Amino acid sequence: xxxxxxxxxxxxxxxxxxxxxxxxxxxxxxxxxxxxxxxxxxxxxxxxxxxxxxxxxxxxxxxxxxxxxxxxxxxxxxxxxxxxxxxxxxxxxxxxxxxxxxxxxxxxxxxxxxxxxxxxxxxxxxxxxxxxxxxxxxxxxxxxxxxxxxxxxxxxxxxxxxxxxxxxxxxxxxxxxxxxxxxxxxxxxxxxxxxxxxxxxxxxxxxxxxxxxxxxxxxxxxxxxxxxxxxxxxxxxxxxxxxxxxxxxxxxxxxxxxxxxxxxxxxxxxxxxxxxxxxxxxxxxxxxxxxxxxxxxxxxxxxxxxxxxxxxxxxxxxxxxxxxxxxxxxxxxxxxxxxxxxxxxxxxxxxxxxxxxxxxxxxxxxxxxxxxxxxxxxxxxxxxxxxxx
Amino acid sequence: xxxxxxxxxxxxxxxxxxxxxxxxxxxxxxxxxxxxxxxxxxxxxxxxxxxxxxxxxxxxxxxxxxxxxxxxxxxxxxxxxxxxxxxxxxxxxxxxxxxxxxxxxxxxxxxxxxxxxxxxxxxxxxxxxxxxxxxxxxxxxxxxxxxxxxxxxxxxxxxxxxxxxxxxxxxxxxxxxxxxxxxxxxxxxxxxxxxxxxxxxxxxxxxxxxxxxxxxxxxxxxxxxxxxxxxxxxxxxxxxxxxxxxxxxxxxxxxxxxxxxxxxxxxxxxxxxxxxxxxxxxxxxxxxxxxxxxxxxxxxxxxxxxxxxxxxxxxxxxxxxxxxxxxxxxxxxxxxxxxxxxxxxxxxxxxxxxxxxxxxxxxxxxxxxxxxxxxxxxxxxxxx
Numbered sequence: 001x002x003x004x005x006x007x008x009x010x011x012x013x014x015x016x017x018x019x020x021x022x023x024x025x026x027x028x029x030x031x032x033x034x035x036x037x038x039x040x041x042x043x044x045x046x047x048x049x050x051x052x053x054x055x056x057x058x059x060x061x062x063x064x065x066x067x068x069x070x071x072x073x074x075x076x077x078x079x080x081x082x083x084x085x086x087x088x089x090x091x092x093x094x095x096x097x098x099x100x101x102x103x104x105x106x107x108x109x110x111x112x113x114x115x116x117x118x119x120x121x122x123x124x125x126x127x128x129x130x131x132x133x134x135x136x137x138x139x140x141x142x143x144x145x146x147x148x149x150x151x152x153x154x155x156x157x158x159x160x161x162x163x164x165x166x167x168x169x170x171x172x173x174x175x176x177x178x179x180x181x182x183x184x185x186x187x188x189x190x191x192x193x194x195x196x197x198x199x200x201x202x203x204x205x206x207x208x209x210x211x212x213x214x215x216x217x218x219x220x221x222x223x224x225x226x227x228x229x230x231x232x233x234x235x236x237x238x239x240x241x242x243x244x245x246x247x248x249x250x251x252x253x254x255x256x257x258x259x260x261x262x263x264x265x266x267x268x269x270x271x272x273x274x275x276x277x278x279x280x281x282x283x284x285x286x287x288x289x290x291x292x293x294x295x296x297x298x299x300x301x302x303x304x305x306x307x308x309x310x311x312x313x314x315x316x317x318x319x320x321x322x323x324x325x326x327x328x329x330x331x332x333x334x335x336x337x338x339x340x341x342x343x344x345x346x347x348x349x350x351x352x353x354x355x356x357x358x359x360x361x362x363x364x365x366x367x368x369x370x371x372x373x374x375x376x377x378x379x380x381x382x383x384x385x386x387x388x389x
Numbered sequence: 390x391x392x393x394x395x396x397x398x399x400x401x402x403x404x405x406x407x408x409x410x411x412x413x414x415x416x417x418x419x420x421x422x423x424x425x426x427x428x429x430x431x432x433x434x435x436x437x438x439x440x441x442x443x444x445x446x447x448x449x450x451x452x453x454x455x456x457x458x459x460x461x462x463x464x465x466x467x468x469x470x471x472x473x474x475x476x477x478x479x480x481x482x483x484x485x486x487x488x489x490x491x492x493x494x495x496x497x498x499x500x501x502x503x504x505x506x507x508x509x510x511x512x513x514x515x516x517x518x519x520x521x522x523x524x525x526x527x528x529x530x531x532x533x534x535x536x537x538x539x540x541x542x543x544x545x546x547x548x549x550x551x552x553x554x555x556x557x558x559x560x561x562x563x564x565x566x567x568x569x570x571x572x573x574x575x576x577x578x579x580x581x582x583x584x585x586x587x588x589x590x591x592x593x594x595x596x597x598x599x600x601x602x603x604x605x606x607x608x609x610x611x612x613x614x615x616x617x618x619x620x621x622x623x624x625x626x627x628x629x630x631x632x633x634x635x636x637x638x639x640x641x642x643x644x645x646x647x648x649x650x651x652x653x654x655x656x657x658x659x660x661x662x663x664x665x666x667x668x669x670x671x672x673x674x675x676x677x678x679x680x681x682x683x684x685x686x687x688x689x690x691x692x693x694x695x696x697x698x699x700x701x702x703x704x705x706x707x708x709x710x711x712x713x714x715x716x717x718x719x720x721x722x723x724x725x726x727x728x729x730x731x732x733x734x735x736x737x738x739x740x741x742x743x744x745x746x747x748x749x750x751x752x753x754x755x756x757x758x759x760x761x762x763x764x765x766x767x768x769x770x771x772x773x
Contacts, residue, residue, distance in 0.1 A: 020690070028694055035698055038716050045711040090570060091740045096710075109562050112555055116564045123572035124737050125708050125730070126580045130523035133567070137530050144563045148541070151559045155549050157505075164507035165544050166560065169457070169537035171530055172509045176483070178516030183707060186519045194697060202690045291413060293689040297421065297592055300696050301585055302428055311577065312488050312518055314442075317434045334487070341517050346485060 006225040007232065014207075014233055024203040025196075025237045026244075032195030033188075033245045037253040040184040045131050047075040049095040053086040054079065058106035064117075064143055068099065073135035083118075090120045096128045097121045097136070109147060177258075177341035184253055185341060190309040190333050192245045196238060197275060197303055197329065201296040204234045204279035205286065208370055212287045215381035223371040231280055231363065238272045259339030263348060267339070270355040271332035277362035278328065284370040287377065302327070309333045331355055395612045396624045403628045406607055407597065414597040418632045421593035422640045426586040429578075430648050436576035438524045442470040444491035446479040449498035453540075457510070460536050461492060466528035483515060490514045490525045502540055505548075520577075571653075571737035579650055579737060584705040584729045586640055588696060591725055593636065594668055595692050598629050598675035602766075603685035609770065618767035622759060626672045633668040637661065644736075653739030660735060663744055666751035667728045673758025674724070680765035703729040727751055 001009075014021045050068060054061045069076045077095060080086050086098040100118035108115045119136050123129045148166030153159060178185045207230045211217045246264065249255040257264065286292035305311065306320065307329035316324055324330055331354060335345035345351075408415040443461060447454050462469040470489070473479035479491050493511040495501075501508040512529045514522050538561045545556035572579045601607065602625075613621045641657060644650045654660065682688045701707065702720040709717055709726075720726045727747040735741035 020687075024690070032698070035716075035719075036701060039701060039712060040707060041713060042711050045708060048710070091738055092742045093734060112558050112562075114558050114564055115562065116566055118566050118568060120568045120570060122738070123569035123575065124580075124733050125705075126572065126575055126577065127706065127708055127711075129569055129572070129575055130519075130527070133527055134523075134530065136565070136567075137527075137534070140563065140565050141534060144561065144565075147562045148560050151562065152545070152549075155545075155551075157549075161505045164505045165541055167537060168502045168505070168507050168540045168544065169533055170507060170509045171512055171533040173512040173514060173526055173529065175514050175516035175522060175526075178519075178522070181516065181519055181522060183519065183711075186517070187707075191697070191701070198694060198697070202693060206686070290685050290689060293686055293693070294413060294417070294596060296693045297417065297589070297596075297696075298424075300693065301425065301588065301700070302432075304697075305429065305585075306432060310518075310520060311432060312438070312521060314488055315435055315438050316432060320432045320434065323431075337517055338487075342484070344484070346487065 001225055003225045006229040010229045010233055021203045024199045026241050028199035029192060029196040029241050029245045033192045033248045036188055036191045040188055043182040043184050045127060046072050048073060048097060048132055049077045050074040051078045051080055051086055051089045051095040051098040052076060053083055054101045055103040056101050056105035060106045061101045064101060067139045067143060071139060090122050097132050185255060188249060188255055189337055189340060190304055192249060193329060193333055194304040196242055198296055198300060200238050200275055200279050202293060204276060205283045205292040206289045208280060208283035209286045209289045209292045212377050215386050218374055218378055223367045227280060227367055227370060231276055234276045235272055238276060239269050242268050242272060255340060257340050258343035264339050267335055267352050270352045274355040274359035275328050277359040281362045281366045284366045303329055307333045395616060398612055399624045400628050403601060403625055411604060414600050417593040418597045419636050422586040422590035422636050423643055425589035426582055426640060426643055429582045429585050433578040433581060436578045438521060439465045440468040441466055441525050442489045443467040444471045444473050444479050444482050444489060445469055446473040446493040448496040449494050451499040453499035453502060454494045457536055460532055464532055488518060488521050583733050583736060587729050587732060588700040590636060591671060592692060592696055594633050594671040595675045598626060598672050599679040599688045600685060601625050602679035603688060619763035622676055622763045622766055626676060630668050630672055634665060637664045652736055654735050659744050662748045663728060663731060666748040667724060669755030670724045670751040673755040673762060676762035677758045680762055680769055699723050699725045702726060705729045724751060
């Protein structure tokens with residue numbers, strides 16, 4: 001069978017609405033995009049429930065309470081009458097954080113005695129801790145500076161000098177590329193591409209392993225025509241699916257795409273190239289379709305989390321870094337996010353070329369493996385009488 | 390053969406298929422959760438981000454600016470890796486490296502601080518990775534604030550002749566004590582690993598129970614047909630349920646004893662109750678879907694596609710507070726949502742007030758689905 005004939009047959013079989021391949025490669029990534037985009041659409045968690053125990057009840061403590069009540073970050077949902085009640089609310093998850101203002105707070109400040117404010121945070125979810133800590137610091141620092149300023153003014157310093165005495169070194173920070181700390185900008189692209197990976201795993205892996213079960217197909221196929229044909233179909237459909245998903249991210253969820261579109265396109269094509277070829281390699285190695293379909297279980301979460309898109313690769317142990325380098329998403333996800341947010345990616349060229357090159361190697365290895373399995377299993381089918389020579 | 394012997398025989402056959410004939414099933418069931426635990430404990434081994442490469446652009450070059458730089462460098466969080474000679478140089482280095490941050494000290498820093506005019510310090514962070522952004526901004530704010538307090542105290546001591554103790558109290562009248570319950574060191578290992586293991590646990594149970602009904606070599610025997618459908622389904626599923634409890638035990642052993650994830654619960658029984666109910670729910674759902682889907686390949690595909698959404702929908706990372714109403718509704722339709730956060734809260738905080746309520750919900754949902762599964766199983770057997 002010639003390559004074109006094989007391709008024509010495969011297009012008829014797989015590029016049709018009756019074929020699971022289209023559903024898997026198109027629908028799965030699109031559903032992931034829409035679902036995760038919707039989940040992260042709020043982008044920043046604000047209005048964290050907060051409880052207050054004000055044992056002082058003075059104008060200063062009321063000022064602190066008022067600062068929290070008017071802050072975007074927190075929602076003052078309850079005031080309690082004891083520290084134990086405050087602790088219980090935080091531990092039970094009724095509130096995310098609690099503030100404890102001790103008795104004689106104002107009196108001790110006026111007397112120049114050290115005073116302490118307790119801030120309790122439910123640390124089981126670090127998004128709460130990371131979100132609330134800077135906000136607490138900001139609010140309580142501004143209260144502290146106001147008090148220190150008024151004390152300095154009491155020592156006959158003019159107001160602006162008193163302010164600078166209280167707060168001589170101020171920190172300003174600028175966050176490049178993602179100034180609003182948007183969670184969508186941080187994670188959505190990685191989850192979308194992970195969805196495509198899963199879809200490719202499930203769609204592509206049975207493509208060759210299923211042929212091992214059918215002696216007629218096995219006999220009539222040739223590795224040099226079958227593998228390129230099926231590779232081409234998967235690569236084109238998955239690339240199209242990826243472009244659709246990136247477009248949805250851009251138009252529906254406002255994920256920025258600052259970098260040149262041609263760079264994003266080339267990077268994306270190189271990723272689908274290497275991943276499709278890897279999946280066909282697995283497919284050639286696995287003679288059991290069910291086993292091959294369960295293989296993604298090992299890869300789904302590690303494939304995303306080891307890529308460096310959430311936990312940075314610089315802070316992985318050497319062994320974890322070694323595994324990370326085996327994850328295709330590392331070579332695509334990080335430059336993709338950089339192109340999206342920065343407009344450039346420092347490792348763009350090297351990663352793109354690397355993925356194309358490794359993809360070619362995978363394809364080159366797949367052909368002899370499939371050929372060897374084909375011969376072996378045909379022999380077995382002949383011996384079992386399920387196929388004639 | 391009496392009914393009890395029949396039941397035992399069916400269970401023995403399930404165990405044979407799970408641990409001998411179709412060993413993948415047994416491996417998934419027992420080892421999926423612990424594999425994920427080990428894999429991700431390797432990833433988050435360091436727990437938190439330290440020694441962040443830092444660029445310093447010191448336009449002041451005085452003793453005071455060097456003192457600030459020293460504070461930054463001597464902290465755990467930052468490691469001064471480059472001294473920039475201009476703002477362009479600083480930004481170029483940030484662009485050329487991923488996950489670097491910078492501090493820019495203005496040219497009149499020391500003069501302005503000593504003259505009581507105040508001075509800003511600009512911290513620039515790459516916002517692409519929020520883990521790095523939150524870690525570095527928290528620590529940067531803390532370091533500069535402490536440095537500021539020390540300088541303000543010196544002003545009060547030197548210019549206003551205040552005693553050191555009094556000056557300190559006047560500059561920093563309020564001490565803020567942070568109590569971060571459950572994870573005081575903001576360790577990502579404690580934050581993530583348990584939930585990821587439970588996601589793998591879920592898949593192990595779903596796939597292996599479905600295989601019990603769908604595996605092409607595991608056709609129903611005369612013994613299975615001789616029992617009422619509900620009993621057959623329960624007996625077939627019991628070995629998987631029991632194996633899942635064994636999997637949980639392995640998970641708890643590894644996490645507590647080998648990985649030293651601190652356990653604050655008063656006993657492990659509430660966790661066993663929660664996971665036992667969860668496993669019941671999963672067995673019921675899997676058995677029901679297996680009767681409808683009738684192809685192991687299709688079931689496997691659906692189950693694999695479901696894994697990541699199920700994990701994200703739990704609110705384990707991005708909290709449910711940050712969900713829109715309809716996605717929150719969707720989240721509560723997933724059994725893992727009732728388990729993941731509850732498990733972590735009980736483990737790390739020692740408290741999860743809904744643990745018994747959620748266990749009951751999951752158990753009842755499991756019983757309901759087991760009933761549906763047995764009806765569908767009976768119908769399928771009649772059709773065959």
